[in-house]
Structures are given as C-alpha cells and as structure tokens.
Amino acid sequence: MSESQVVSSRSPRDFAVALGALGVVFGDIGTSPLYALRACLTAGGSVSTDAPAVLGVLSLVFWALGLTITAKYLMIVLRTDNRGEGGVLALTALALSEGPWQRATVVTLLGLAGCALFYGDGIITPAVTVLSAIEGLEVVAPQLERIVIPVSIAILLALFVLQKRGTGTLGKLFGPVMLIWFLTLGLLGVHGIVANPGVLAAMSPHYAVAFIPSHSAVALLVVGAVFLAVTGGEALYADLGHFGVRPIRIAWFFVAWPALVLN
Numbered sequence: 001m002s003e004s005q006v007v008s009s010r011s012p013r014d015f016a017v018a019l020g021a022l023g024v025v026f027g028d029i030g031t032s033p034l035y036a037l038r039a040c041l042t043a044g045g046s047v048s049t050d051a052p053a054v055l056g057v058l059s060l061v062f063w064a065l066g067l068t069i070t071a072k073y074l075m076i077v078l079r080t081d082n083r084g085e086g087g088v089l090a091l092t093a094l095a096l097s098e099g100p101w102q103r104a105t106v107v108t109l110l111g112l113a114g115c116a117l118f119y120g121d122g123i124i125t126p127a128v129t130v131l132s133a134i135e136g137l138e139v140v141a142p143q144l145e146r147i148v149i150p151v152s153i154a155i156l157l158a159l160f161v162l163q164k165r166g167t168g169t170l171g172k173l174f175g176p177v178m179l180i181w182f183l184t185l186g187l188l189g190v191h192g193i194v195a196n197p198g199v200l201a202a203m204s205p206h207y208a209v210a211f212i213p214s215h216s217a218v219a220l221l222v223v224g225a226v227f228l229a230v231t232g233g234e235a236l237y238a239d240l241g242h243f244g245v246r247p248i249r250i251a252w253f254f255v256a257w258p259a260l261v262l263n
Helices: 003-024 036-042 051-079 088-098 101-140 142-163 167-195 197-203 205-214 219-230 234-238 245-262
Strands: none
Touching: 003 167, 003 245, 036 051, 036 219, 051 197, 051 205, 051 219, 051 234, 051 245, 088 101, 101 142, 101 234, 142 167, 167 197, 167 245, 205 219
C-alpha cells in the first residue's frame, strides 16, 4: 500500500477524532473570546479605544495565537511526546530518562512546578469560562444578574459529573457543540470584518510592537491580559495521548484557529 493510500485510509478516522478533540482539547481556548478582549481593553483601568490602540491589542492577540499555539505547541511541543503521551509529567519523565542524573533534581522541581501551574489553571479556568459565558445573559436581560452565580455553579457541577464517563464520551457529546460554537465565532467575525475591513490591519506586527511604547503605563498589564487568549493551549499537549498529533492539528488548522482569528 502506498503512502498516499495510507493517509487516505486514515483521513476519515482522523477527522472523526478531530471532532472529538474540538470538544475536549479546544473547549478552553475556544471560549477565550468571551473575556480576553474585554480584559485587554480594561487592563490597568482602561485602554484608549482609538484605532491604533484597538489594532495594537488585536495584533497582540493575533500574534500570541500564532506564535504560542501554532508555532510553539503545534510545531514544536507536540513533537516531544513520551511514547505517544503528552503533558508535564510525561515531559518530565522523558527529560529524566534522557538527561544526566546530575540534573534530575532540577528537572523534577521544574516538573512539579509545571504540574502545580497546570492544576491551578485547571481549577480557575473552568470557573472563569463558564461565569463569563453566563454573564452574557446580563447584556440581553439585566434582570437576570441574580441567577448568574447559581446557574454557573450548576453548569460546573454538571460538567464535573460528566467527566467520570471518560474523554471519549465527552468528545462525542461536546465535539459537535464546539464545532457549532467555532462556526458561530467565525461568522460573527466575518460580519465584523465586512462592517469594518480596516481591522485586518491588526495582522501586521507593527501595531503590536508600536502599542507597547505608546501605552507604557499599562503595557505590562495588557500583555498579561492578552495571555487569556491562549489559555487552554496547554491542553493540546496534555491531551496528546487521548487524540494523537494529527487529529489535534486538523482541528486547530481547519476549525479553531481560523475561527478565533476571524473573531
């Protein structure tokens, strides 16, 4: 069987697994548009909403996605698997097995620190994501403010109860939901671009670089808020053993990344 036939025979399964990856791997980074831009524009009090400032923030977000997720994770980090497994513990074990024993203590401490950060992210991110989503009800109906917290708690409890059913079940359940979500993000983005085509200038790194010296008082806080746009990127590596490199890349390059950039 030729290489092209092998690739062709695997493609349907890869795309099916990629749909499951959308529901599990990209749920976090896929919901970052709910709060990332707002956090960037309100960092340090309030960022100017003139065109150069807004384009600067959007440019920072655009290049953060491109460099951190696409270049770092998709092109580099996903190659450093440990027998097909990813995540901080797998990478630590790989480093310990390949490196000199003198560095074992340092590598172990770095691995533990990475695990601590990952657990911290796993605790706070679902709460922030769900709360930000439910807060959108206030925009449509301000009188619903009192139900935001109870509804958020109920959704979080339901999600954690479902987790025990395994990654495969969650992927089948949330994959189609996240596909619709990303398509919605993309369509909303296209609508905004059609209304204001000048926003495409944000793809130029010039605006990202120029933003920092022109907003030096709040630049550090804004850059910290920009990081919210890439939270969840670590899941691409942590869930490597569940889905594999190819389906994760398919889901990112064909669905998640275009939708997020458009939005």
